Amino acid sequence: MNKNGSGSRLPRLVNLGCGSVWHPAWDNLDVRPMGSEIQAWDVENGLPFDDGSVDGCYASHLLEHLTREGARTLVRECFRVLRSGGVIRLAVPDLETIAREYLRALGQAQEGDQAAMKQYEWITLELLDQLVRVESGGEMERYLRSRASENVDYVTSRIGSEAAPYFTQESERQGPSSQSHRNSSDNPNSHQFQHAFTALQERLVTGVCSLLIGRRGRSAVQEGLFRASGECHRWMYDQFSLKQLLEQCGFSDIRRCTAFESRMDTFDSYNLDVVNGDVRKPDSLFMEAVRP
Ligand SMILES: C[S@@+](CC[C@H](N)C(=O)[O-])C[C@H]1O[C@@H](n2cnc3c(N)ncnc32)[C@H](O)[C@@H]1O
Structure with a gap:
């Protein structure tokens, strides 16, 4: 069956x-x-x-x-x-395309090409941000929210329609978390509950860590939990x-x-x-x- x-x-x-x-x-x-x-x-x-x-x-x-x-x-x-x-x-x-694109944009930016400077900024984020970020969204999300409209064609050529919500005033107001995903569930209550439960568990764990190993220990545990969350x-x-x-x-x-x-x-x-x-x-x- x-x-x-x-x-x-x-x-x-x-x-x-x-x-x-x-x-x-x-x-x-x-x-x-x-x-x-x-x-x-x-x-x-x-x-x-x-x-x-x-x-x-x-x-x-x-x-x-x-x-x-x-x-x-x-x-x-x-x-x-x-x-x-x-x-x-x-x-x-594609690491190869990103690396080649990074080198191209770097070379042209160093020669003073204004468009390449913007491209360099984005491709550096593409290369590094998801490898090193320690909070959800990272530098890439900050760029998309505040700067991407200066670089629409290039960012769209790189990440396609996923960039679109950031280019509209509506999404700037509401934030990308409210965008409707293609094929996403009409009734996401159970997954919201699951996320809330996970967040509560994490708060408890980091609270206990804070008591046991202090503020630095707590932020290390927070970072570890984020790094293990599947986003990086x-x-x-x-x-x-x-x-x-x-x-x-x-x-x-x-x-x-x-x-x-x-x-x-x-x-x-x-x-x-x-x-x-x-x-x-x-x-x-x-x-x-x-x-x-
Ligand atoms: C960048 S998204 C890609 C989502 C989708 N496949 C796409 O093409 O748009 C990565 C997805 O992998 C999931 N993921 C990460 N680690 C995972 C794991 N160990 N087991 C199952 N899913 C995982 C994340 O929750 C996330 O939904």
């Missing part, structure tokens, strides 16, 4: 670290589920599927949030749960290292592809990487591989 309750064989597709981008035909998992349709699951604990029971695994902008070892464990788990011929599709921020980048990949990772985990026929291409049947019908003809995350490196 498949997810849709029918006895006929529909593909079993798994969306890992789905965030707000999920589809009802898929098994959607996230450590911080944004709705009741999403299963709360930490992929660092393996995957809750039998060996060879899955046709497609998709993880968009998840791998970089795991440690190198955690990412390797996850890709190995995808290998375990995929059937022979099953496809893994990964999307990550813990590693980054380029086409070479991502391919190596897939090879080392046993995958074959590894190919870089575009957002529009996939070896998963009907992938385009789920609007995961392309929405209304636009690439949802243009900064991505897309790669697919097959389980032999």
